[in-house]
Amino acid sequence: MELCRDPAQLRDLYVPPPRPRDTTEDGRRFNFKVTSWNVDGLRAWVKKGGLERVQADAPDVLCLQETKCGAESVPEELRSLGAFPHQHSPSDQPSYSGMGLLSRTKPLAVTYGMGDPELDAEGRVLTAEFPALRVVCVYVPNSGRGLGRLSFRQAWDERFCSFVSQLDRSKPVAICGDLNVAHQPLDLRNPSGNKRSPGFTWEERKAFRELLGAGFLDSFRVFNPSLPNAFTFWTYLSGARVRNVGWRLDYCLWSQRGRKDLCDSRIEQRAQGSDHCPVGIYLALEGIRT
Amino acid sequence: MELCRDPAQLRDLYVPPPRPRDTTEDGRRFNFKVTSWNVDGLRAWVKKGGLERVQADAPDVLCLQETKCGAESVPEELRSLGAFPHQHSPSDQPSYSGMGLLSRTKPLAVTYGMGDPELDAEGRVLTAEFPALRVVCVYVPNSGRGLGRLSFRQAWDERFCSFVSQLDRSKPVAICGDLNVAHQPLDLRNPSGNKRSPGFTWEERKAFRELLGAGFLDSFRVFNPSLPNAFTFWTYLSGARVRNVGWRLDYCLWSQRGRKDLCDSRIEQRAQGSDHCPVGIYLALEGIRT
DNA sequence: CTTTGCAAG
DNA sequence: CTTGTAAAG
Numbered sequence: 322m323e324l325c326r327d328p329a330q331l332r333d334l335y336v337p338p339p340r341p342r343d344t345t346e347d348g349r350r351f352n353f354k355v356t357s358w359n360v361d362g363l364r365a366w367v368k369k370g371g372l373e374r375v376q377a378d379a380p381d382v383l384c385l386q387e388t389k390c391g392a393e394s395v396p397e398e399l400r401s402l403g404a405f406p407h408q409h410s411p412s413d414q415p416s417y418s419g420m421g422l423l424s425r426t427k428p429l430a431v432t433y434g435m436g437d438p439e440l441d442a443e444g445r446v447l448t449a450e451f452p453a454l455r456v457v458c459v460y461v462p463n464s465g466r467g468l469g470r471l472s473f474r475q476a477w478d479e480r481f482c483s484f485v486s487q488l489d490r491s492k493p494v495a496i497c498g499d500l501n502v503a504h505q506p507l508d509l510r511n512p513s514g515n516k517r518s519p520g521f522t523w524e525e526r527k528a529f530r531e532l533l534g535a536g537f538l539d540s541f542r543v544f545n546p547s548l549p550n551a552f553t554f555w556t557y558l559s560g561a562r563v564r565n566v567g568w569r570l571d572y573c574l575w576s577q578r579g580r581k582d583l584c585d586s587r588i589e590q591r592a593q594g595s596d597h598c599p600v601g602i603y604l605a606l607e608g609i610r611t
Numbered sequence: 612m613e614l615c616r617d618p619a620q621l622r623d624l625y626v627p628p629p630r631p632r633d634t635t636e637d638g639r640r641f642n643f644k645v646t647s648w649n650v651d652g653l654r655a656w657v658k659k660g661g662l663e664r665v666q667a668d669a670p671d672v673l674c675l676q677e678t679k680c681g682a683e684s685v686p687e688e689l690r691s692l693g694a695f696p697h698q699h700s701p702s703d704q705p706s707y708s709g710m711g712l713l714s715r716t717k718p719l720a721v722t723y724g725m726g727d728p729e730l731d732a733e734g735r736v737l738t739a740e741f742p743a744l745r746v747v748c749v750y751v752p753n754s755g756r757g758l759g760r761l762s763f764r765q766a767w768d769e770r771f772c773s774f775v776s777q778l779d780r781s782k783p784v785a786i787c788g789d790l791n792v793a794h795q796p797l798d799l800r801n802p803s804g805n806k807r808s809p810g811f812t813w814e815e816r817k818a819f820r821e822l823l824g825a826g827f828l829d830s831f832r833v834f835n836p837s838l839p840n841a842f843t844f845w846t847y848l849s850g851a852r853v854r855n856v857g858w859r860l861d862y863c864l865w866s867q868r869g870r871k872d873l874c875d876s877r878i879e880q881r882a883q884g885s886d887h888c889p890v891g892i893y894l895a896l897e898g899i900r901t
Numbered sequence: 902c903t904t905t906g907c908a909a910g
Numbered sequence: 911c912t913t914g915t916a917a918a919g
Contacts, residue, residue: 557902652913847911
């Protein structure tokens with residue numbers, strides 16, 4: 322086996338914190354793990370072995386975004402898992418956007434969208450309720466080339482903030498998915514060159530800030546407040562991933578009211594199979610049998 | 612190396628005549644070879660090594676059909692051959708149809724189409740004139756699903772017959788290309804099931820018969836009048852090629868007036884890289900320096 | 902660069 | 911089944 326010849330190539334690769342946390346501050350071990358992955362096409366992702374990776378990881382809830390397929394074309398490998406799959410895809414264009422959620426235990430309830438037919442047409446929000454929390458699987462709309470969809474995005478962001486704020490009143494919420502925004506300059510390789518790029522406009526960053534302000538924690542930053550190069554997305558163009566020229570677009574937000582139950586938040590940069598990598602949140606919840 | 616386990620699979624594979632002919636009946640050795648190949652996408656064909664095969668074969672004229680690319684996207688490997696390339700592609704839709712012709716010596720003249728703007732819009736006829744003959748590279752229009760283009764095809768066939776008849780008055784003509792018709796039941800695996808399939812309707816077969824009647828020889832049948840399974844096309848669907856479930860759609864027709872100069876006509880079923888295989892005609896012409 | 906669907910064969 | 915494309919990211 323050959324060592325990397327160019328140390329510069331490795332210079333900025335994110336190295337996860339040496340000791341992943343297993344427990345809360347008061348010493349309770351995690352008993353609920355949510356993994357989120359933008360798969361960039363479910364069928365291609367399964368072919369590339371993404372599912373095996375996820376099965377080895379065995380989360381309690383798995384949130385998938387950009388499935389790009391309707392229920393009828395979900396690969397057999399996923400169907401045969403015998404889990405409780407729930408899908409949300411645009412009815413007119415099932416190969417665009419779309420998401421899926423699997424869970425080890427059957428949710429108490431599953432809801433689709435945010436209650437606004439216009440904003441819900443693209444399969445971007447899926448909420449599963451469990452005894453101790455709700456999980457919101459989300460794929461925030463991209464602002465598009467030339468920011469052609471920025472105004473739609475802004476309307477969407479605002480509605481989403483109200484939606485999850487409402488949920489948070491009754492139970493803690495884990496918002497897991499591709500939020501399609503890099504919050505801070507620290508969250509992308511080239512902040513100065515992307516001030517008007519989709520995903521780093523002040524409009525999108527402000528909406529994210531407001532979402533946090535509504536009572537949610539950016540769980541990864543709770544544990545790694547200033548860790549650079551912790552990206553979750555790399556464009557396929559010009560070999561961005563091997564150079565770690567990326568963006569942190571995927572998040573697990575967690576209700577501030579549940580802060581004491583938060584054990585860890587991780588970014589799994591090694592996982593291949595998509596232009597995004599998975600992110601995960603580790604919780605120690607009351608009344609979960611392990 | 613393992614022998615084929617299933618002899619039934621090989622049962623109907625075409626085996627070329629044991630001794631390819633090098634000379635005319637009166638003993639003159641061939642000095643002019645034309646190869647024709649429907650490449651089903653020039654760029655993919657080059658990637659799959661089709662060009663190497665052709666270079667090893669070194670024809671005097673190479674006719675390619677279904678190049679599916681405009682002049683600007685011809686692969687560098689072909690450009691750098693330094694030959695005399697001529698192309699004919701639809702201007703509005705260069706990824707459809709299209710053809711190219713390369714020759715070892717520069718043609719006296721090259722013409723595009725048949726002189727009818729409506730029938731010539733798709734890049735289906737390219738004529739190169741040489742001292743001793745003309746070579747017509749042709750890609751006859753497919754009659755389409757549900758025979759939706761059969762009437763266009765019939766108009767096209769009729770015009771093409773007049774066009775080549777006219778050429779034949781002044782010099783012998785080699786009509787090389789994908790004629791998109793299986794002439795006789797012998798020329799496809801399943802004639803009974805394809806009576807109304809594009810490529811074996813009576814309308815298309817009649818037009819082919821009329822083309823021969825206008826003074827052209829089906830050169831392959833001159834030497835192999837009743838050889839079965841001599842196919843040049845196999846659909847990519849359901850592994851048709853390994854079972855040799857194919858059609859003879861590619862031909863080298865040759866002016867009856869040049870009969871004495873005809874040495875051989877071959878179908879190269881081994882050549883990979885397209886759903887068609889190449890066909891070639893071998894001529895012994897006056898005044899060709901070798 | 903890669904996914905998806907599409908038209909065409 | 912494979913080619914090419916376009917839209918989307």
